[in-house]
Amino acid sequence: MACAHRGHALALTPGPDFDTVAGLVPAHPDQMPSDKAPQSASPSFVVCRDGDPVPDSLKGAMAAIGNFDGVHRGHQHLIRLAADSGRPGAVITFEPHPRAFFQPDRPLFRLTPEPVKLAVLARLGLAGVFVRRFGRELAAQTAEEFVDILERDLQISGVVIGYDFHFGRGREGNPARMKELCAARGLHCLVAPAVTEASEPVSSSAIRAALEAGDIALANRLLGYRWFGRGEVLHGDKRGRVLGYPTANIRLPEDSRLRHGVYAVRASVQGKPVDGVASFGRRPTFDNGAPLLEVHLFDFTGDLYGQVLDVEFVGWIRGEERFDGIEALIERMDRDSDEARSMLATDQTRSMIG
Known part of the structure; x- marks a missing residue:
């Protein structure tokens, strides 16, 4: 061989x-x-x-x-x-x-x-x-x-x-x-x-602890680059599209203990960086199911189903929340997107994807 x-x-x-x-x-x-x-x-x-x-x-x-x-x-x-x-x-x-x-x-x-x-x-x-x-x-x-x-x-x-x-x-x-x-x-x-x-000491255990706490800034500082997850884009229920936030849905490894919440992210799509915002968790407003990474890419149109996507985590925005209605959820998603864009515009951490 x-x-x-x-x-x-x-x-x-x-x-x-x-x-x-x-x-x-x-x-x-x-x-x-x-x-x-x-x-x-x-x-x-x-x-x-x-x-x-x-x-x-x-x-x-x-x-x-x-x-x-x-x-x-x-x-x-x-x-x-x-x-x-x-x-x-x-x-x-x-x-x-x-x-x-x-x-x-x-x-x-x-x-x-x-x-x-x-x-x-x-x-x-x-x-x-x-x-x-x-x-x-x-x-x-x-x-x-x-x-x-x-x-x-x-x-x-x-x-x-x-x-x-x-x-x-x-x-x-x-x-x-x-x-x-x-x-x-x-x-x-x-x-x-x-x-x-x-x-x-910089250690793998310290980085795991930072990710479990949602402290992306510390994790990335210890790594020396943006931590990223990799997974195949799966078909979902298309609910994000109805809300005006279509998502690429990815299952992280079962052993992932990343804190549930919303993050500023950057994905590599066909070798090019695309900014976005992502939610990782059980979707408590809807089905409270198995943990899923739902990535909304800004200013992007295209079919990603079946593709393997690398998604960098740039910053922590907030924890996972349950909303009383769709309007409250959309309003919060709008603010999440604004915060993500602001983080992404200023982040200078080294990238290991693309």
């Missing part, structure tokens, strides 16, 4: 023993680029899964290792160190998320399900990603076996990890052990410094 080419698409305190690779001086996280424009996916980005032959473009890669749920600012710092090492930059990540293996009865709110994670990684200047299946076999590997596979099967030249990175059976390996095992095999090992926000 050949590797797939994709044409489209920790928060840490300063770690011990900061190595340099090929003269690379690790940049401080605050020195990372602040470009707000959408970043295009690399047409040569390669996805390699277990059993795939390693392509020449990834041989000798410097690889950042982690789950990378969210691909947030801390993750991006590790990735930048790998990409700027003078060698092909890569990521080694795991699917499904290890927590799904160890705690299957506790659904995890994934910030970036696998397709979304790969789409974001493809925009970060990497040669590609190794996706390792996380299951019983990988969970049982010792720390030494884990590093043996990095060298033998993935043919990398070194790794970038966070100071709190653990690996191997029972989390037996830590950064000091990784450095020791890498040195014995002639591999480089970088331990990345902290990325913090208000003196707290």
